[in-house]
Amino acid sequence: MALLDVNNLSVSFGGLRAVDDFSITIEKGELYGLIGPNGAGKTTVFNLLTGVYKPNEGVIKLDGEDITRKSTIEINHSGIARTFQNIRLFKQMSVIDNVKVGLSETFKYSALEGILHIGKYKSVEKKMDDEAMKLLKVFDLDKERDVLASNLPYGKQRKLEIARAMATSPKLLLLDEPAAGMNPNETAELMETIALVRREFDMTILLIEHDMKLVSGICEKLTVLNFGRVLKQGETKQVLADKEVIAAYLGQD
């Protein structure tokens, strides 16, 4: 059974059909790319998958569970985590606290224990600290643990956002233009980070990206969106060689 199974998803805003009859099937462990021109509806698909928008039609199934009508919070608890096109960190909080917010569904104690620092507070906080540090080490952020998130350089902010998403122990990770605004060096580092996430966590990833080097370098399968409709779907090489895709998105040489 596929990890993510989306069938005939559609959503309209007023008269505009932003996403029209969108279907995708992602197997466990795949790295899947979603590409397309600006305004094609890529981020809208992400917002539908994470419950920010509710679809007019269609069904979204994660690991066999119907999550179509669930709220953003419930969908996160079901196992989809995401990052944002324009980075959305908890800026006035430290790096480790950003990750610990992601961990707070896994490691629990009651509000009273938290306010009085009694009972399970100490042991659970210790576990959270250890777990958060493990994650930060993977993303090479352990030295910055007490830096405010807003003071991190751009590339590390991207990494921290991925680390925070991973802290919610998702089954599927959605990355919305992770390489946006990065220079070639940073992009290369990001590709390594994504490879690392797959290796370390055996993660299934769906990513939106404009950087063709990154897309062709790491994605195994691609879906091309154009005007809210699926233009082409399949293996990366075949899709990128397709005439329609080149005409709509890549442009002729």
Add this chain to the structure above:
Amino acid sequence: MKSKKIRDNYITYAVVILAYIIFQILASTGHLSSHMKGLLVPMTYYAVIAVALNLCVGILGELSIGHCGFMCIGAFTSAFFSKVTEESIPQAPRFILAFIIGIAFAALFGFLIGIPVLRLKGDYLAIVTLAFGEIIKNIINAFYIGVDSNGIHFSMKNSMELGMDPEGEVIVNGAMGITGTPHDANFTIGIIVLLLTLIVVQNLVNSRDGRAIMAIRDNYIAAEATGINVTRYKMMAFTISAAIAGAAGVLFSHNITTLTASSQYFGYNASIMILVYVVLGGIGNIRGSVIAACILYMLPELLRGLNTYRMLIYSIVLIVMMIVNWSPKVIDYRKKLVAGFKKG
């Protein structure tokens, strides 16, 4: 660095305890005038409500300018209880019960008002909290409650409408409020309440729930996507904040002979004055709120001798504190200064 946060908290407690010891020594050696002594309890409850408001404005990130309304609820419910049970319960347990009642009612109203208010954002939220603050004050001004052998009588017209036995007593007399609440509060109790408030708020900030609350403040879209139940944590922070404001109200009503729901104490001017404490002390900086509340409450009183120049000096102090706390250059300079001290 975890220990740095904890050390920071202990510094706050130490500052409060030190201030308490200094004022106690001054008082026992006769260096405090009776006027000054009268200011000590108000200083503590203003510090308490400043911390409560900072929880709402600085930690939750929602601007409330109606917090004096919650203080008003705490003050009236606890004063009513203390007045009714003045003869039947000894002082210590009565005052503890008064605290529980004042805090519980303020929290209840914080919760109920939070349901509609927290759906709003920014300026709109501020305006609606202001409205609720005024509504609370004005409704309490119209309450007439009396007690006689038949139980409690209630009216919103006048005290004659209560229809009580001749020996019955009017407890809440409309705009005249509650007279003769037992004088249970003192400086020591005020300091204890302030310390408990600080423990609750600072511990909360360093807990799972506190981090969730701050995450919502920093980016609620990301907080939702990270699985944080935004509504729940907003309500939680707002209710705790209202509850603490209620505790300040209990101190208030048990330190004053005649409690009235007047604009001077519970109107929006009072709420904005507390907001000034919070902003000057540093939004999100708990210790700053306590210090700012103490200095800014005491200052106009200490300057009474200067009479004409009093408010001029007060405003200059406001401006200077604003610059010292918020100007990036001054903050840099302060950091350098501190680093210099550590080396030398």
